[in-house]
Amino acid sequence: MNFYEIPCDEIGYFREEYDFLSNFYPTKVLFDGIIYYNSEAAYQAQKCLQQTDKEQFALLSADEAKRLGKKVEMRPDWDDVKFKIMKRVVYEKFTQNPTLAQDLLDTGDRILKEGNYWKDLYWGVDLKTGEGENNLGKILMSLRDYIRQNGISDVSSCYHSLSGPFDGIWISDQDITLSGCECIVNATNEVLFGSGGIDGAIYRAAGQELREECATLGGCRVGEAKLTKGYRLKAKYIIHTVGPRYPSENCRENLAKCYAASLDLARKYDIHSIAFPSISTGKFSYPKKEASEIAVKSVHTWITENDDYDIKVVFSCVDPKLYELLYTRLCCL
Known part of the structure; x- marks a missing residue:
């Protein structure tokens, strides 16, 4: 056209x-x-x-x-x-x-x-x-x-719910850029350059300094994670991870790796609260039901295997259908 x-x-x-x-x-x-x-x-x-x-x-x-x-x-x-x-x-x-x-x-x-x-x-x-x-x-x-x-009001007027914990995992329908967690996770692309969706929202909220730091990191491969400062965000840190496109080879395993790699990095940097979006369910087209099952299972497995480390994990999800899917899976833990 x-x-x-x-x-x-x-x-x-x-x-x-x-x-x-x-x-x-x-x-x-x-x-x-x-x-x-x-x-x-x-x-x-x-x-x-x-x-x-x-x-x-x-x-x-x-x-x-x-x-x-x-x-x-x-x-x-x-x-x-x-x-x-x-x-x-x-x-x-x-x-x-x-x-x-x-x-x-x-x-x-x-x-x-x-x-x-x-x-x-x-x-x-x-x-x-x-x-x-x-x-x-x-x-x-x-x-x-x-x-x-x-001027801009400094408080969101909408009520936000926070449910949990479900074996150490919480769920919120708040915009992830407003999260009070020490760290938020950005589901991004291989070149670490935000465009639309949650990725773009995080880059806009954090400011130009985030783009400048990401430019020094040499990109990121699918299933891996890298850490930056949070800059203008409430969160002190941002962990960037690249989810798989759907369909693609080993997409289920690679999606699980995103959650594990992000949590490994959080532990490495002594981070004790972290907010996740639903990785790969936007532009990368991963089916929401399957992605929700993988997300909950991956995080719960990590928490179980790292029971000596205290961390609060929050799934931050504005999409009501994704929220319902994640909540349903969490209730089964």
């Missing part, structure tokens, strides 16, 4: 390092008394008038929410109110999540355009022609100005 040439002073595609600008980005949003797990779900839910109908969107992924939004009985005034609702949803997303608010500020004065190839010319622009009203981009730029003038 041939895209229009995006000027250097524009961010014209809400993917990769700018995926946090998209409504599909996974983050909790409290909106009119309901916690959603992405702003797309919060927006689509407002097509319904009844609170009980809105609640069916609460645990949906962005894709699921968008599909359901096409099927529900739409409120009669939707075309009149959808802009105001989107503006409120986007406001809540960024003001409730300080890390995302800082990411938005870090876009500087660049023009934000939601380039898309599905011809949504109301919220964005056509990537082939550059034509469109770009209302989502305008909302984001207006919000950026507002945050610049009024």
Whole structure:
């Protein structure tokens, strides 16, 4: 597909390092008394008038929410109110999540355009022609100005749960970049360069110094782990590990190695609390159910074999379906 040439002073595609600008980005949003797990779900839910109908969107992924939004009985005034609702949803997303608010500020004065190839010319622009009203981009730029003038809240407004321990393992639905653990684990790629997803979020939150240190490490092989400072994060350290792509040779064994290698490194550096994401279940496409089983088994095995070492392990997972899978496995320990 041939895209229009995006000027250097524009961010014209809400993917990769700018995926946090998209409504599909996974983050909790409290909106009119309901916690959603992405702003797309919060927006689509407002097509319904009844609170009980809105609640069916609460645990949906962005894709699921968008599909359901096409099927529900739409409120009669939707075309009149959808802009105001989107503006409120986007406001809540960024003001409730300080890390995302800082990411938005870090876009500087660049023009934000939601380039898309599905011809949504109301919220964005056509990537082939550059034509469109770009209302989502305008909302984001207006919000950026507002945050610049009024500052960032230092506390997330959404309630976060922490369950455990399950034989020394906990589970949380908090954004891993906000973890209070001494160390967080970054599921990254072989060149240790964050782009989108959790990887990109960690690099953005930690700052440019993290990229500079990673550039000195000579990359990282699948199933191995390397340690850096945490820089602007609450966590003192970051352990970077490269999960396997799915499908690939020995992917099950390599995924288990990621958890073991990270914990070995934590012990080596006398780290006593560590937060893991669900490794390889994003861009690397590892099936969530199998990945959850491997994650819990690998961590539990390591803790059992290292029972002379005191460490708190937290699975940090915003995705509600991954959370449920991990929680179910932990309950079986």
